[in-house]
Amino acid sequence: MKPARVTAQRRPGRPRDEALAARRCEEILETATRMFATRGYQDMDVQVAADALRVGKGTVYRYFPTKRELFLAAVDRAMRLLKDHVEREAATRSEPLDRVEAAVRAYLAFFEAHPEFVELLILERAEFKDRKKPTYFVHRDANLGQWQDLFGALIAQGTVRDVPVARITTVLGDLLYGTMFTNFFARRAGSEAQADDILDVVLHGILTPAGQRRRAGRGGRSK
Amino acid sequence: MKPARVTAQRRPGRPRDEALAARRCEEILETATRMFATRGYQDMDVQVAADALRVGKGTVYRYFPTKRELFLAAVDRAMRLLKDHVEREAATRSEPLDRVEAAVRAYLAFFEAHPEFVELLILERAEFKDRKKPTYFVHRDANLGQWQDLFGALIAQGTVRDVPVARITTVLGDLLYGTMFTNFFARRAGSEAQADDILDVVLHGILTPAGQRRRAGRGGRSK
Amino acid sequence: MKPARVTAQRRPGRPRDEALAARRCEEILETATRMFATRGYQDMDVQVAADALRVGKGTVYRYFPTKRELFLAAVDRAMRLLKDHVEREAATRSEPLDRVEAAVRAYLAFFEAHPEFVELLILERAEFKDRKKPTYFVHRDANLGQWQDLFGALIAQGTVRDVPVARITTVLGDLLYGTMFTNFFARRAGSEAQADDILDVVLHGILTPAGQRRRAGRGGRSK
Amino acid sequence: MKPARVTAQRRPGRPRDEALAARRCEEILETATRMFATRGYQDMDVQVAADALRVGKGTVYRYFPTKRELFLAAVDRAMRLLKDHVEREAATRSEPLDRVEAAVRAYLAFFEAHPEFVELLILERAEFKDRKKPTYFVHRDANLGQWQDLFGALIAQGTVRDVPVARITTVLGDLLYGTMFTNFFARRAGSEAQADDILDVVLHGILTPAGQRRRAGRGGRSK
DNA sequence: CATGAATGAGTATTCATTCAT
DNA sequence: TATGAATGAATACTCATTCAT
Numbered sequence: 001m002k003p004a005r006v007t008a009q010r011r012p013g014r015p016r017d018e019a020l021a022a023r024r025c026e027e028i029l030e031t032a033t034r035m036f037a038t039r040g041y042q043d044m045d046v047q048v049a050a051d052a053l054r055v056g057k058g059t060v061y062r063y064f065p066t067k068r069e070l071f072l073a074a075v076d077r078a079m080r081l082l083k084d085h086v087e088r089e090a091a092t093r094s095e096p097l098d099r100v101e102a103a104v105r106a107y108l109a110f111f112e113a114h115p116e117f118v119e120l121l122i123l124e125r126a127e128f129k130d131r132k133k134p135t136y137f138v139h140r141d142a143n144l145g146q147w148q149d150l151f152g153a154l155i156a157q158g159t160v161r162d163v164p165v166a167r168i169t170t171v172l173g174d175l176l177y178g179t180m181f182t183n184f185f186a187r188r189a190g191s192e193a194q195a196d197d198i199l200d201v202v203l204h205g206i207l208t209p210a211g212q213r214r215r216a217g218r219g220g221r222s223k
Numbered sequence: 224m225k226p227a228r229v230t231a232q233r234r235p236g237r238p239r240d241e242a243l244a245a246r247r248c249e250e251i252l253e254t255a256t257r258m259f260a261t262r263g264y265q266d267m268d269v270q271v272a273a274d275a276l277r278v279g280k281g282t283v284y285r286y287f288p289t290k291r292e293l294f295l296a297a298v299d300r301a302m303r304l305l306k307d308h309v310e311r312e313a314a315t316r317s318e319p320l321d322r323v324e325a326a327v328r329a330y331l332a333f334f335e336a337h338p339e340f341v342e343l344l345i346l347e348r349a350e351f352k353d354r355k356k357p358t359y360f361v362h363r364d365a366n367l368g369q370w371q372d373l374f375g376a377l378i379a380q381g382t383v384r385d386v387p388v389a390r391i392t393t394v395l396g397d398l399l400y401g402t403m404f405t406n407f408f409a410r411r412a413g414s415e416a417q418a419d420d421i422l423d424v425v426l427h428g429i430l431t432p433a434g435q436r437r438r439a440g441r442g443g444r445s446k
Numbered sequence: 447m448k449p450a451r452v453t454a455q456r457r458p459g460r461p462r463d464e465a466l467a468a469r470r471c472e473e474i475l476e477t478a479t480r481m482f483a484t485r486g487y488q489d490m491d492v493q494v495a496a497d498a499l500r501v502g503k504g505t506v507y508r509y510f511p512t513k514r515e516l517f518l519a520a521v522d523r524a525m526r527l528l529k530d531h532v533e534r535e536a537a538t539r540s541e542p543l544d545r546v547e548a549a550v551r552a553y554l555a556f557f558e559a560h561p562e563f564v565e566l567l568i569l570e571r572a573e574f575k576d577r578k579k580p581t582y583f584v585h586r587d588a589n590l591g592q593w594q595d596l597f598g599a600l601i602a603q604g605t606v607r608d609v610p611v612a613r614i615t616t617v618l619g620d621l622l623y624g625t626m627f628t629n630f631f632a633r634r635a636g637s638e639a640q641a642d643d644i645l646d647v648v649l650h651g652i653l654t655p656a657g658q659r660r661r662a663g664r665g666g667r668s669k
Numbered sequence: 670m671k672p673a674r675v676t677a678q679r680r681p682g683r684p685r686d687e688a689l690a691a692r693r694c695e696e697i698l699e700t701a702t703r704m705f706a707t708r709g710y711q712d713m714d715v716q717v718a719a720d721a722l723r724v725g726k727g728t729v730y731r732y733f734p735t736k737r738e739l740f741l742a743a744v745d746r747a748m749r750l751l752k753d754h755v756e757r758e759a760a761t762r763s764e765p766l767d768r769v770e771a772a773v774r775a776y777l778a779f780f781e782a783h784p785e786f787v788e789l790l791i792l793e794r795a796e797f798k799d800r801k802k803p804t805y806f807v808h809r810d811a812n813l814g815q816w817q818d819l820f821g822a823l824i825a826q827g828t829v830r831d832v833p834v835a836r837i838t839t840v841l842g843d844l845l846y847g848t849m850f851t852n853f854f855a856r857r858a859g860s861e862a863q864a865d866d867i868l869d870v871v872l873h874g875i876l877t878p879a880g881q882r883r884r885a886g887r888g889g890r891s892k
Numbered sequence: 893c894a895t896g897a898a899t900g901a902g903t904a905t906t907c908a909t910t911c912a913t
Numbered sequence: 914t915a916t917g918a919a920t921g922a923a924t925a926c927t928c929a930t931t932c933a934t
Contacts (some may be wrong), residue, residue, distance in 0.1 A: 046903090173405070343910095571854060625847065
């Protein structure tokens with residue numbers, strides 16, 4: 001006879017253990033992420049994931065009603081972790097340009113440490129073409145504003161050339177995205193050195209002063 | 224679909240019509256590309272593709288022994304078409320920097336005109352993780368040398384800063400790759416303006432001279 | 447089945463509330479009957495029934511150890527209610543022939559008012575083919591004797607032709623059974639008029655000329 | 670759009686064997702009927718049926734796209750066979766009343782010989798409650814008219830009492846239906862004697878005194 | 893050569909039942 | 914006693930591939 005939970009009268013029956021549920025939910029997502037990344041969407045068998053988790057298959061389905069929902073929850077979790085990581089790192093700096101640099105390094109380091117999340121991004125697009133917008137871009141768009149504000153401030157203080165901020169965020173965003181994917185596809189590593197390269201090119205450009213003059217003289221198309 | 228009975232002098236038995244075979248092979252790949260891109264790898268039924276081609280399913284299997292081979296042939300074809308397109312455009316210019324610019328524009332225009340090829344690249348990675356290297360990177364690596372030579376020449380002539388050419392090709396390659404994917408995922412269009420933006424940032428950098436001095440003074444990490 | 451705890455003086459511990467148990471048992475059967483009839487045996491989820499009853503699934507299992515037993519108890523209840531209804535109606539008459547007529551009307555009216563019970567009869571046969579004899583026929587056979595006695599008396603008093611009573615009860619039983627099913631399947635209604643039709647046809651077959659005259663003289667209902 | 674089967678040039682590829690297809694379709698239905706009747710709808714595994722037919726499961730699905738369609742086709746076939754049988758037997762007689770009698774005997778004999786068809790009727794109702802009208806009643810309604818005409822003629826010729834023909838066909842139809850089901854449920858046999866009983870009861874209800882005398886004079890079978 | 897009939901391995905999901913609380 | 918979290922057996926249908934014609 002268990003001592004009655006002193007909270008007056010509780011409902012009859014087995015009470016729900018909220019903490020356990022949350023922990024298990026996280027465990028399932030973590031394992032599922034690993035298995036989706038390893039085997040692909042179709043070949044990731046919910047049965048195998050359940051076995052790895054030491055729970056019954058039905059239990060997984062209690063938490064995520066379909067394989068699809070399980071997958072999308074895993075992608076969403078990955079994006080939340082990315083955002084947390086990048087913002088935490090950027091927050092360690094106060095100078096705007098330093099924040100940009102820290103964010104670039106954090107982004108690349110995050111995906112280097114978690115290649116399984118890159119795989120999820122690929123899989124999402126490959127298997128769920130019907131969805132309006134991939135999770136990555138939903139998150140990207142949600143975070144875009146703060147970075148544009150940052151570059152706006154850098155232009156105002158005369159550190160960055162006065163070009164449309166959208167040009168900067170777009171090019172830098174695409175560059176990071178492409179680097180992250182290529183690292184994964186081509187099995188490259190060394191995100192620290194990559195960050196150096198990227199920052200060198202983006203911040204300074206590749207042309208010499210002479211080269212810049214020459215190009216301007218020829219009427220290159222860039223405004 | 225009846226082969227033209229060429230009258231010349233026939234050898235006994237039905238002569239193999241090489242031209243017909245090549246044409247049909249191309250037709251199959253084109254249709255398959257469209258259908259893979261539209262429906263994904265798993266959902267693209269060979270039966271449906273055969274129906275669209277107005278041939279029997281067995282005929283498709285005569286040209287490509289498995290669905291997998293059919294898919295990989297389609298990816299390979301896409302990469303060949305990309306290479307042809309970029310090189311043809313680059314060849315219209317003689318100045319090295321102009322060739323780079325033309326190549327950048329051609330690359331983006333190609334994938335804007337052929338989003339189905341982007342889809343194939345995604346699908347390849349998602350469905351064939353076991354392959355050593357995705358087709359895209361096989362082609363990328365094969366073409367890398369000529370672009371490195373080009374940038375080497377630009378450095379020698381003083382147009383481009385004396386940084387390792389690998390840094391330039393890597394950053395530019397990743398940026399184009401990321402832009403192409405993002406265009407597709409986020410349904411962006413307007414590759415001409417994008418090329419302008421990319422060339423502006425990569426060639427000139429985003430920092431003002433003052434900003435560059437300030438960063439150098441702070442001992443920024445880039446060498 | 448459990449011997450009633452004689453109430454006199456209470457023993458320590460929570461007393462079993464027999465009345466509550468019986469009431470809940472009846473509630474469960476009533477709800478289960480409705481849901482089995484609406485959704486079929488396989489599609490009737492114990493979970494859904496428990497939800498409808500506002501109790502936990504485990505509680506249902508406390509009363510009925512398996513879904514199968516729950517179903518069979520529901521069928522059995524239906525047959526008990528049928529018998530009660532028919533006998534109660536028949537008991538309102540004293541003349542043997544009137545009792546027969548009342549029973550026929552009561553039978554048809556009962557199933558017209560409770561189509562869910564017809565559904566249970568169907569489902570029992572469809573899902574439990576292994577059982578030796580469907581519940582309906584167990585009850586039918588148990589009640590057969592009293593009706594045969596009744597017709598025996600009618601023959602003895604010269605009201606009914608001297609044919610084997612089994613012929614009468616069988617034909618009448620099959621006719622009622624077929625009418626009840628057909629009403630249900632074909633969504634016919636109007637059991638009163640049907641009873642008129644049935645009695646007209648059957649009585650004018652089973653009555654002797656003398657019996658017909660006697661009944662007409664008493665103002666029997668058949669037109 | 671069917672190409673005239675001019676033997677000269679046939680389309681390339683393996684020609685479809687129409688006769689084989691029709692035969693196999695019938696075989697599948699026959700086997701499926703037996704297995705549905707034996708095991709019930711849910712427990713009838715298409716795999717097992719395919720094994721019994723010595724074909725692959727996919728082949729069954731080529732002919733019937735779903736298990737449901739297979740089942741409904743089996744029911745429909747049963748009804749067609751019933752109709753054929755009853756009409757063939759009725760057609761052996763010329764006198765209207767003899768046709769009725771022959772039809773009653775044929776109906777009961779058919780279901781006595783094919784209890785599996787009775788099972789199908791049960792299963793259809795149990796598993797497909799959503800369908801507007803069970804197959805049996807679709808067929809029943811389609812054939813009703815001819816029997817009403819027959820009874821109309823019998824009334825006109827003074828053999829049958831002048832009651833609404835619908836009353837006669839309904840009561841007789843329900844009686845046959847109930848008898849057939851009860852035979853099956855209660856495992857009764859002896860449809861010949863049952864037909865005697867039914868005809869005795871029903872005819873002596875529907876015949877005028879003149880009609881009874883006429884039939885007795887012709888040596889009608891009812892005792 | 894071309895066809896399409898035949899095949900059967902492969903899989904997400906449901907739900908009756910159990911039992912810890 | 915009541916509850917509902919956990920379990921895992923059970924199953925229709927698809928589609929890549931083969932091969933008789």
